[in-house]
Amino acid sequence: MGVLEFQKLPVNTLVGADWKTFKGITQGQTIGKGYKTKYQLTKAICRLLSCLKPIQDRRYDKRLKNQAINMEPVFILGHWRSGTTFVHNVLAHDKHFGYTTTYQTVFPHMMMWGQPMFKKTMAWLMPDKRPTDNMELNVDLPQEEEFALSNMMPCSYYDFWFLPQNMLEYCDRFLTMKTATPEEHRMFRETFLKLIKISLWNTQGSQFLSKNPPHNGQVKEILEMFPNAKFIYLMRNPYTVFESTRSFFTNTIIPLQLQKISPEELEKNILEVYTRLYRKYEEDKKLIPAGNLIEIKFEDFEADALAMTEKIYRTLAIPGFEAAKADIAAYLDKKKGYKKNAYKYETRTVELVEKHWDYALKQWDYKLE
Numbered sequence: 001m002g003v004l005e006f007q008k009l010p011v012n013t014l015v016g017a018d019w020k021t022f023k024g025i026t027q028g029q030t031i032g033k034g035y036k037t038k039y040q041l042t043k044a045i046c047r048l049l050s051c052l053k054p055i056q057d058r059r060y061d062k063r064l065k066n067q068a069i070n071m072e073p074v075f076i077l078g079h080w081r082s083g084t085t086f087v088h089n090v091l092a093h094d095k096h097f098g099y100t101t102t103y104q105t106v107f108p109h110m111m112m113w114g115q116p117m118f119k120k121t122m123a124w125l126m127p128d129k130r131p132t133d134n135m136e137l138n139v140d141l142p143q144e145e146e147f148a149l150s151n152m153m154p155c156s157y158y159d160f161w162f163l164p165q166n167m168l169e170y171c172d173r174f175l176t177m178k179t180a181t182p183e184e185h186r187m188f189r190e191t192f193l194k195l196i197k198i199s200l201w202n203t204q205g206s207q208f209l210s211k212n213p214p215h216n217g218q219v220k221e222i223l224e225m226f227p228n229a230k231f232i233y234l235m236r237n238p239y240t241v242f243e244s245t246r247s248f249f250t251n252t253i254i255p256l257q258l259q260k261i262s263p264e265e266l267e268k269n270i271l272e273v274y275t276r277l278y279r280k281y282e283e284d285k286k287l288i289p290a291g292n293l294i295e296i297k298f299e300d301f302e303a304d305a306l307a308m309t310e311k312i313y314r315t316l317a318i319p320g321f322e323a324a325k326a327d328i329a330a331y332l333d334k335k336k337g338y339k340k341n342a343y344k345y346e347t348r349t350v351e352l353v354e355k356h357w358d359y360a361l362k363q364w365d366y367k368l369e
Contacts (some may be wrong), residue, residue: 009255011042012162016107017151019050024154029163032259039258052110059112064197072226073196073208074318077281078234079274080213081244083298084144086335087234088211090309092142093331094324098205100195102126103139105147111198144212145195153191155184157214164253164261167269175273176217176280188218189225207318216277219284230316231288233281236298237366238274238357239345245270271356278360292316297364305332 014022022043031039074097078084092099103119104111110118123139150156157174160167172179177188196208215222222229246267253261285293294315301308306329313321350368354361361367 007251007254011038011045012256012258013106013147013151014042014162015045015049016109017046017050018053018109019047021152021154022046022050025150025159025162026258030165030259032257034260035258049107049110052114055114056109056112060194060198063112064201065194067197069193069196069200069208069226071207072228072230073210074230074232074316075215075222076209076211076232076234077216077219078213078236078298079216079241079245079277081241081248082213082234082236083301084211084213084234086305087232087298087301088142088144088209090305090328090331091209091312093327094320095327096206096320096324097209098200098203098207099142099209099211100145100148100199101139101202102137102141102143104199104202105143105145106151108148108152108195108198111202115202142209142211145192145199145210146212146214148195149188149191152195153187155180155187161253161256162258164257164266165259167261167266168272171273171276175214176276177221178280185221188221193225213277217280217284219281220287223284223287228289228292230318231285231293232312232316233285233293233295234298234301235295235360235364237369238353238360239349239366239368241274242270242353242357243345243349245274267352271352274357274360278357 014025017025026039026043074091076084076087076091088099091097103115103122106122107115107118119139126137126139146156146158150158150161155174157170159174160170163170173184174180177185180188200206200208219231249266249270250263253266294312296308296312306325309328310321310325312318345368
């Protein structure tokens with residue numbers, strides 16, 4: 001158990017941002033009453049640590065900037081709470097994959113120097129379980145890269161964790177990127193490429209494995225960077241996704257936010273963002289070359305994860321399943337006793353999902369269990 005409780009963090013994750021990113025996110029924004037101390041403490045630590053960023057920049061420019069990415073990345077897509085973390089953890093047991101680590105998401109500018117010291121401190125402070133669902137937390141475990149991107153550029157959708165009143169604006173600008181400026185598109189491409197190269201270097205992988213719900217809305221942009229990228233799309237029962245997402249967002253936003261959002265507004269935004277993200281993915285997936293996309297119900301993956309993993313490798317022509325099979329099977333055996341959160345759908349949940357997400361229920365043939 002870590003020294004700090006997630007819900008009572010005195011700072012938020014922007015402590016690991018560079019100063020330019022911190023200013024780009026917070027400048028001109030309203031910091032709410034009751035959050036000014038957290039803002040000032042986060043700002044002070046960020047400003048101090050930013051003085052060290054040029055060390056990594058020089059090392060990156062010298063060692064990695066001009067290196068080619070030889071294998072097209074694999075992207076795990078799916079709405080939040082659709083099983084993407086589990087699938088990410090399963091595939092990451094294939095040692096040829098490289099990925100963004102939990103440590104890297106908080107301190108992306110302290111990867112190529114000083115990592116042992118900062119990582120040790122972070123491991124000492126952080127909890128060993130994710131508070132929302134009891135999933136294991138560890139500084140070296142795979143993590144979704146959007147948290148890292150939010151500390152590397154001022155145009156990440158995860159800026160909404162800090163400024164939740166801007167959630168729908170950020171959805172269109174940074175999630176589906178429909179209103180993003182040319183400069184924001186350029187920044188996304190350059191920053192993401194840098195993140196991938198450092199992630200591969202850090203984990204000694206040859207093929208980048210991404211798990212990042214915001215990429216659902218960025219398939220077009222990803223294909224512009226990696227025309228032969230592989231995609232695994234996970235769908236999960238929308239009733240469960242709604243309950244789980246509402247719980248996850250409500251609990252995760254508490255230690256990160258710098259302004260207030262009501263539970264009612266957050267719930268309304270969750271319903272709307274799901275639709276915008278779903279529509280954007282459906283629109284963009286037509287651009288994916290034949291043979292480079294597999295769509296799976298998470299319930300099917302969960303029922304026989306090893307067989308479904310083999311199907312993913314075979315369908316997408318990903319190399320190395322036989323070499324990784326024993327490690328993947330051993331991990332799955334370890335997880336057999338894991339207890340997921342149980343959801344008992346309230347009448348109101350059923351009504352909201354059927355009113356707002358009926359298209360997903362019909363397309364994927366989900367019914368109330």
